[in-house]
Amino acid sequence: MKHYTPTNPERWTGRASDQAQYLHEKVALCNLEKEANFPDADQTFAILGYACDEGVGRNQGRTGAVKGPDAIRQQLAKMSNHLGEEIALLDVGTIGCPDGNMEEAQSSLAKMVSQLLAKNTFPILLGGGHDIAYGHYNGIKKFLAAKGKKTTLGIINFDAHFDLRSNENGNNSGTPFYQISRDCKRDNTKFKYICLGIRKDANIKALFDTAKELNVSYIEQQHFNLHHLSNTKNKLERFIRGVDYIYTTIDLDGFASAYAPGVSAASPMGFSPDMVLECLENIIDSKKMISLDIAEMNPKYDPDHQTAKLAASLIHFVMHQ
Numbered sequence: 640m641k642h643y644t645p646t647n648p649e650r651w652t653g654r655a656s657d658q659a660q661y662l663h664e665k666v667a668l669c670n671l672e673k674e675a676n677f678p679d680a681d682q683t684f685a686i687l688g689y690a691c692d693e694g695v696g697r698n699q700g701r702t703g704a705v706k707g708p709d710a711i712r713q714q715l716a717k718m719s720n721h722l723g724e725e726i727a728l729l730d731v732g733t734i735g736c737p738d739g740n741m742e743e744a745q746s747s748l749a750k751m752v753s754q755l756l757a758k759n760t761f762p763i764l765l766g767g768g769h770d771i772a773y774g775h776y777n778g779i780k781k782f783l784a785a786k787g788k789k790t791t792l793g794i795i796n797f798d799a800h801f802d803l804r805s806n807e808n809g810n811n812s813g814t815p816f817y818q819i820s821r822d823c824k825r826d827n828t829k830f831k832y833i834c835l836g837i838r839k840d841a842n843i844k845a846l847f848d849t850a851k852e853l854n855v856s857y858i859e860q861q862h863f864n865l866h867h868l869s870n871t872k873n874k875l876e877r878f879i880r881g882v883d884y885i886y887t888t889i890d891l892d893g894f895a896s897a898y899a900p901g902v903s904a905a906s907p908m909g910f911s912p913d914m915v916l917e918c919l920e921n922i923i924d925s926k927k928m929i930s931l932d933i934a935e936m937n938p939k940y941d942p943d944h945q946t947a948k949l950a951a952s953l954i955h956f957v958m959h960q
């Protein structure tokens with residue numbers, strides 16, 4: 640696979656213990672090009688990096704997210720392991736984009752995601768720009784198509800932005816869900832997309848118009864908080880009922896910059912982690928979530944690894960539900 644690298648064991652270090660008390664002691668590194676053997680566990684989480692900020696650069700954003708996957712790994716490694724023996728944790732490496740060919744990186748990512756799903760694992764992807772979503776979604780789509788059943792795949796995006804910009808002048812980190820909507824139209828399949836945490840001051844009117852046209856469900860940032868929890872849960876549950884499978888994507892830039900400064904485009908007024916955890920609980924309880932990613936981790940702007948720690952905590956939460 641072009642631009643694939645297995646993970647350097649140095650990314651997974653931390654305190655030593657006697658009985659795998661830390662995630663760096665639990666994780667198994669796996670070279671997808673060499674090893675076909677996957678653990679025979681009840682549940683397997685597979686970490687896969689997308690080290691690419693080409694889409695952010697094309698979208699006139701500040702780059703640095705290329706180093707996002709390793710920054711998250713480093714924080715996850717030090718966290719406590721409460722996973723039982725019957726649950727496996729794999730790190731299957733990273734897809735990069737050193738030549739700027741983002742489309743090729745997305746297509747490699749899609750191949751790897753469908754491969755991971757076919758092996759009955761739960762993929763957890765680490766970005767990289769939010770263009771990760773186009774590759775990730777296509778990988779899930781490919782896997783579901785191979786199963787032969789017509790199913791509805793819903794996208795739940797925690798984000799300050801719709802990322803529904805038109806790609807007529809090229810693909811970037813702001814276009815992935817528009818690209819998916821075009822593909823759905825071409826394939827005559829439903830485009831099911833909900834965005835939680837949309838900032839009015841960070842999405843132009845044309846994007847709200849596109850969202851309306853595409854029947855996108857959304858909650859604006861000022862209503863995406865615990866004061867409006869029951870409304871959010873109602874909307875989310877309605878969305879979940881209407882789909883067979885869920886792809887969840889968390890754009891770290893939707894969190895208030897007090898929680899997540901280390902992103903390409905920060906949100907002074909954004910949502911809080913407890914709100915995302917509330918929603919994740921419902922999503923997980925539905926048993927429809929098939930894959931997850933965390934996007935826009937930019938270590939260049941991340942004092943004390945605050946955002947990388949938040950990203951790692953979110954992953955820890957999902958794995959331990």
Ligand SMILES: N=CN[C@@H](CCC(=O)O)C(=O)O
Binds near residue numbers: 699769801802812814
């Ligand atoms: N993936 C991010 N997309 C945002 C970036 C906004 C910004 O750079 O300020 C967008 O295109 O709207």
Ligand SMILES: [Mn+2]
Binds near residue numbers: 769802890
């Ligand atoms: Mn985004």
Ligand SMILES: [Mn+2]
Binds near residue numbers: 798799800890892893
């Ligand atoms: Mn965003």
